Amino acid sequence: MTTLVIGARGSIGRHVLDQLHTAGEPVRASVRDLSTAGDLPAGVPVVEADLTRPATLGAALDGVRRVFVYALPADPAPFAAAVAAAGVEHVVLLSSGSVLLPWTADNAIAREHREVEAALPATPVRPLVLANNALAWARSIRAEGVVRVAYPDAATAPIHERDIAAVAVAALRDPRTPGVSDLLTGPDPLTQREQVRAIAEALGRPVRLEEIAPAEAEAAFARFAGAETAAAILEFLEHARHPGGSPATDTFERVTGRRPAPYTAWARDHAADFR
Template sequence: MIVVTGATGNVGRPLTRALTEAGQQVTAVSRHTAAVPDGVRHLTADLARPAELKPALAGAAALFLLLSGNLHAAGHRPADLIAEAAAAGVRRVVLLSSQGVATRPFGPTRIALRELEDTLRASGLEWAVLRPGGFASNALWWAESVRAQGLVAAPFGDVGVPIVDPADIAAVAAACLLEDRHAGGVYELTGPEVITPRQQAAAIADALGTPVRFHELTRAEARAAMSRVMPAELADDTLDILGAPNPAELRVGPDVERVLGRAPRPFSAWAARNVAAFRADRV
């Protein structure tokens, strides 16, 4: 049995589906009650209280560990989640980390994630670490303004990075959970091309078949909005990358293709697949 945390999110949903289609028993864990595929057990747990994960881990062979934004704030102890997994007899943990652990090692949230990676390596468990860059699904932040106003508002409109489709992250995670050959692997996950927020807005417009305007936010405006849904230090670390990516953050990595045997999906494919979220007539 495989436990998937963050199971109702943009990575967890396709991962749960992929594991189920591979014939695995899956326990989906989220903070709130949610619909899951047929045959999947769903449990609620707040990972900020690691003991709440115990019922899900009983009898589990593997764990996909995804930390919600609040767990990146000071005062939380995500390493306790790994201790709970080890105590429950879990054999393998696949951790969703961040590209910034390598490219921005001194950012406050990156230091915490590196410490978590180090805890996992020292745990005695089998492990793999996924380090994605920016997620294509972050464009869902714009869905409401696109529906209401035909508008994307974002900072750094002409600065791009090779954002990755969460479905590709999920596919790599499934491979790491199921295949022994990925034990001890650290995978940097990117999309196939550098793409700017302005270009993302154009791709959404193409998927919709209607114009979408772009408005550039200041860094301060973007930080204020992001800080309402994530710790301020995580917002700052993210904006540092989006505003001035370094050469490592601009690099299109080979690891999605190396693991999956195919190129990563472009943002345009993500936009076409998720176009309903941006339609003004969405029910």
């Protein structure tokens, strides 16, 4: 029963691939450009698949029973058709927990994920906040030992990419597993200030937090993510300033029977990214 991991070089996709491969389950990895496949594990077949080039999908899906895929901005219709034509039994979609929050009707990030969920028959996995978001702080930490954020006391429960992958793997093995599509978070809400402190501890040197105005933060996000996404990120942070605005759930524990990794473990795993 081969599983195709689309986006196998992605942070979460790579853990999905590794967890299935380590368990001895047949897996196939896909990348958009085969010349980038070099760091994938030896012994895993690698194929080319690009959701924006439907002609690449037939061969990638040939003989595949289960698929892991990201909620990518490309039109999901050709992918959905290719999945059906290949006789794939089920698809697990890395979506976003934002689709479950009551106030996100006009939030661009939630809307994009809702659109993909609606267009693609799949089991969604819905993390709310990726611990990896803090990698956006890596450049200024490396260069100046500084993090500049708006709303330093906004609290979220970021989740380790390895834990998101574990829930996706549970969904791949059995999409009826209770809880796989529930709001998925890390263990405890942590303010941005506390997250920066955890990174400094993992680094073994101080990191200064500088508060900036929300408009300045939004402009900085807009430079790499576009204006609409930047506004959506600021909206998440604004809600995270209030109790329950970015909740922590027990979804990971209910699905896997284990506790999710604490943020301090994520910081240790990524200390090299900040050096």
